[in-house]
Amino acid sequence: MKIVAVFNYLLSFLIAYWNTESVAEDEFIYGQFPSYFRWGIGTSSYQVEGAWNLDGKGENIWDNFTHSTPSPIKDGSTGDFACDSYHKYEEDSKLVKSIGVDFYRFSISWSRILPLGTKEKVNQAGIDYYNNLINSLIHHEITPVISIHHWDLPMPLQNKGGWTNEEMIEHFGDFARILYANFGDRVKQWFTFNEAWVICVMGYGDGIFAPGVKEITETPYTCIHTILKAHAQAYRIYDLEFRDEQQGQVGITIDSGWLEPSDPNKLEDIEASERALQFKFGMFASPIVFGKYPDIVRKSVDERSKQEGRSTSRLPSFDKYWTDYIKGSYDFIGLNHYSSYLVTSASSDPGPGWYGDQNAVTFQDPSWPETGSTWLRPVPWGFRKVLNWIKNTFNNPPLIVTENGYSDLPDVGLNDYGRIEYYKGYINNLLKAVIIDGCNVRGYSAWSLMDNFEWASGYTERFGLHWVNFTDPSRERIPKESVKYLRKVFLSNGFPKPTLPWNSIQLNEQCAAVALDPDTSF
Template sequence: MYADLFLTLLFSVLLCKEATCATNQTFPNYFKFGVATASYQVEGAWNEDGKGENIWDHLCHTNPDFVDDRSNGDIACDSYHKYKDDVAMLKDLGVDFYRFSLSWSRLIPLGLAGSPVNQAGIDYYKNLIQELVNNNIEPLVTIFHWDLPETLQEYGGFPNPEIEEHFAYYARVVFKNFGDSVKYWLTFNEPLQTCHEGYGIGFTAPGYKSSGLAEYKCTHTLIKAHARAYHVYDEEFRTQQQGYVGIAPDTYWYEPASGSVSDQEAAERALQFTYGWFANPIFNGNYPSVMIERIDERSKLQGFASSRLPKFTDEEVEYIKGTHDFLAINAYSTLYVQAKEEEVDTAVISYDSDLNVDTFFDDSWEESASSWLRVVPWGMRKLLNWLSKTYNHPEIFITENGVSDTGGLNDDRRINYYREYLSNVLEAILDDGVNVTRYTAWSLMDNFEWARGYTEKYGLYSVNFDDPGRPRTSKASASYYSSVISSKCLVDNCE
């Protein structure tokens, strides 16, 4: 049976290279389309109007070689000064909503609970939000997108449990100042990258390498901080503001490399160690059982007095469980997963050894400009079905999806990516009954792509970073996406 499915998928992939495989069905009327950016990647003005230093400011300035092209976000797209231009682009696209993030250090320069709030930062975001509202574009706001105030990093960053208190203070400031106009909130973007890449393997700021230890402490604090912010909203603001709060983890779709039981278990384990790591406590009350059992056992074998995976108290389990109003997912690509022999050397302490699977791309899958991203549209449909089944059929927001290239206005490969991925989204909705209600393209415009700098482009609009005015120019994909939004159709003619 599995072999038949594999051959069917392979045939479909080969066929899709010659012609579009997109469905000619239309998206439901309730479905909303948007685009996304993040504060450090687009705003610039890194030290203007009272903004404090964040961990990306600090890392890029003290270790410029961390970024491929030795660039930084000091100016980026200059959205701090050009936010009206950004909204004009959004208006031209016809999007229903704009997902953007707030800069913690722009709003609270020291980041600390009880420290002064920067009125200039409040004014900037109020002006942006009002510009969106004036143009009938709904704001979907991410409270934290990787840019921790440097002061808090000097306190130990997310592995320090005190961050929960500081984040709760920050969230309260945000809800109080913007909640009358903002109805949809995301507490954290891609916490896997914040913790695993930031504190485990050092691929993102602050660039620490303490895998199997610090990333678990980071996650423990971050999940409690999310729950705290949710309860702050629920208890102090929801009655008046009538909004919704979620979190946006990310994952690949992990496809078993074969039909063997061991490969299927390995693929499920990979999903639980990535998406489930963050979602399971919020939806079900605790870390996935496979994580708890494996890390407990390995910790004992390694001579630890207690598990390297911190434990929630019974009170914390109840406090965290149910702190969601929807399920959000950032999804870009797919990996094959193969079971491995269990590690014999228990001296190896790392997240990867705790997970213990092999992952790989199929060589036939189309490449992008990013080494971690291959084009695998069918993985999106499978992932949405897994999320729906695993978390009891929640409302799902796709909060990021997109593909990179090296630049150019005639970006047909991006058009094909959006067409094929959106087709799988639509089939998941209409044919499988998955409750997906929003789709967010990454990104509105080319921007600072973290450790890759400006070498990779994800935008619907090109930005000339060599011009001090940072002019924006629409790409072919912007025209295509705009037509999809207006027609709710992916091809020339729909049913």
Template sequence: MKLLIIIGLAAVWCDAAQWQDRRFPDDFRFGAATAAYQIEGGWNADDKGESIWDRLTHTNPDFIADRSNGDVAADTYSNYRTDVQMMRELGLDAYRFSIAWSRILPNGISSKVSDAGIAFYNNYINEMVKYNITPMVTLYHWDLPQKLQDLGGFMNPNFHEWFEDYARVAYENFGDRVKHWITFNEPREICYEGYGSDTKAPVINATDIGTYYCAKNLLIAHAKAYHAYVKDFKPKQGGVCGITISVNWVGPLTDSEDDRLAAEIKRQAEWGLYAEPIFSEYGGFPAELCNIVAWKSAEQGYRRSRMPEFTDEERTLVRGSSDFFGVNHYSGTLVSATHYKETHPVPSLLDDAGVGVYNPPEWPQSASSWLRLSPNSLYYALTHLDTKYNKPIIYVTENGWSESPEDGYYIDNGRVEYFRAKLNDALDALEAGVDLRGYMAWSLMDNFEWNQGYLERFGLFEVDFKSEYKERRPRKSAFVYKHIIETRVVDPYYEPDSLTMWIDDGHYFQSAYYNNQYSSGPFSVSYN
């Protein structure tokens, strides 16, 4: 175990020592990412419909650690021009954001399209395009219209029809400018946390079948939306369509055969369940996990496996249905076949996997319990995907580090250290031949961080959620990231002289940091 950790750290130090010779390609896309419910606010503006997160936070506020919600959040619905100025000041090549399904289809289905919702996203996209910032649009980032959830949501076998219709509305209205589409963000979090557990909306907690049936219906919906784009929109619009899957690295605790197999089973349960049907040669759910679930289902008295099968037609439909692999990556973990096992609901996905998880205490800890700085984890994840799925085009669509509001808003050295480590991982992957096309930092600004509300902050820009206009101020990490984008180099010694960002109209974003000295104020921020 210690040997694996030491080797990882040595690689990071070696990379840092050779930083002058390592450069990102000129056509590599640097960007940042956000999600609609987490930043937009305007939860009931104009004719927007209710989402599952609106319903959850309003009816069960104790579900959120600080009893907050996304009703207003960073109010991007009113402040989108400010957000684009932030992107512009950072020098972003691209910006990944999501569309709120119920903002453009208030009832969830395509019989009613909201003119106000379409206008908002048109204005947002046009503002990006005006400054040559490539919009990357995620169609679904966890905010299902509540009216569709009332009909079963992802457990309804007709879900793919609703999603394809919604995707077509988006392609029709925005596809002349949007050339990068992502169908779903993080299927694991949608299916396991929302349907197979009780940690995310809609909190179905059907531990036995929720994850697996959601997974199949999601994958079919993804494939339908993908083929709709390829057949009816791509010939004229010329874009690409893919999916984003959370791929945190999972390695064996020891070099034993049992631990190597345990790590593979854990990878299948975490992300292979969604990647294998799309990106593998044969399609369908991963074989080893399928066999385990079938065997356990029989032992538990089920008449059939709790994991549904794909028909031959469905398998063919899903296989190959992505132009790129979007990777959300944050951390890594070590897995054992025999040690560190926890008790999970029986039956459930985690009980089916049946492995133990270990996070070395020396790995730096973020403000989020699940996020540590795991050495070389992004490199391991990217090279594994490259080998396993025959060199797919890859975008890192999320990667970031959380800090608490008490950790010093502006001098976020932990986040700076994290970004430098992971961008060195990305350079290592490029040098290893991985077809990595871009990197999106999470997140452009502080946001509503789901169950943790506003207690965990991921933003390059701090948001003053108590201020009338939700003022934004850059952190040190914003300047470090800006420097990396400008130079295409990860300079381990770069320190900004001040934390002030000017924009063209004479206003400026200013932080409490001048000439390497921390100050408590005053602050001046305005752009509305």
């Protein structure tokens, strides 16, 4: 069994490395994406809407979490007002249009639609708000793309145990059905969950995100298990009740960095890298593609649970019904990717739970550039590698890059040239993955339309293409330099090669300037 496992690890990584060797990691290439490729920009409800208690909206877990004393948020802030997109949705639609994208990915506040979390009370004002937003986007020739759940669970449902309670499966299905019925005539792409790993590990394990539950040994696995069932429920509801008439698609967004073996010549590090990838991305992709948790995850948690004297594994199992119900419950998969990490095998056992079970330690190379977020260092070549790993591990599923973005260094203001360099490198590696490696990526969405409430970091980190003045009640949005650069990339559908009547040295110098300078025409 050990020999087979090692062979599979090596084969996976050899394929990935072979595919990426034809162009050097740091080599810039010119080219355009296929004609079907679509460009987008994204936000989420709690981060931008504000209006936390207006017009019949109920309390959600982030409302409750940020109002706690002492505050769990770095700057003590909340999303009560945020960017005030609840009142400024028309302005935001114009901003989206100005960037030159095809679609706008946003999420629905569950508590704005269902104040109690259940179908018994539907808030018409919430329905009206999202209808207005959707219609405004369509008026500006922008396709609306919806994430059904981006972390803001209604507080009444959390009081029942939240995602550790399988009652949520039915409630989530009811919520999805209401959205399909009210918006599905115009919305044709749906993501059921955004980054369920963050919900389950950071919200129900570490407790540093809402709802602030600190129990790392079992609760994250229970949460993941419930969310996968809820995702499948929402997918099957669309399949049976809405697809024939609405002709849309449903998927799920999974987050993952690239996890590079610290020493690519060391078998233990290669194995640790594969384990870490499967515990992160594979936990969600494997059930919906293959109907089961990754074998390496299953084996690790089962064995460690037995060693702990448990009669059952800390990782639940799907019975035949749920295996069949979850398997194939996707029309596409969303990928959120920001950065990469080095991985090595753990030298000591950190104990039971999601971190300890994978027997891997991740860290970042201090020589990689810094950003305004400690966890985010630009590693453009890692983007191409994770896309190839997904292609080779999960039969090249249709992918949409749903988030990819950069956090400004302090005091950058509008001159966000670090973001321009980040997008240049990452989108170019995406281009390599699509046109050289054959990765089945259909679209790309940058994060984010504007600076917003950055969860536990509050307003101390800025990911937006537009600078927002959070001390001004009008929440003015001002475009940063990166808007001009990305608009040219989007409208050009990539990086078309300039045609200039100069010698090769002059041409190469001019090409480099075009690639980096947002004021230089392609």
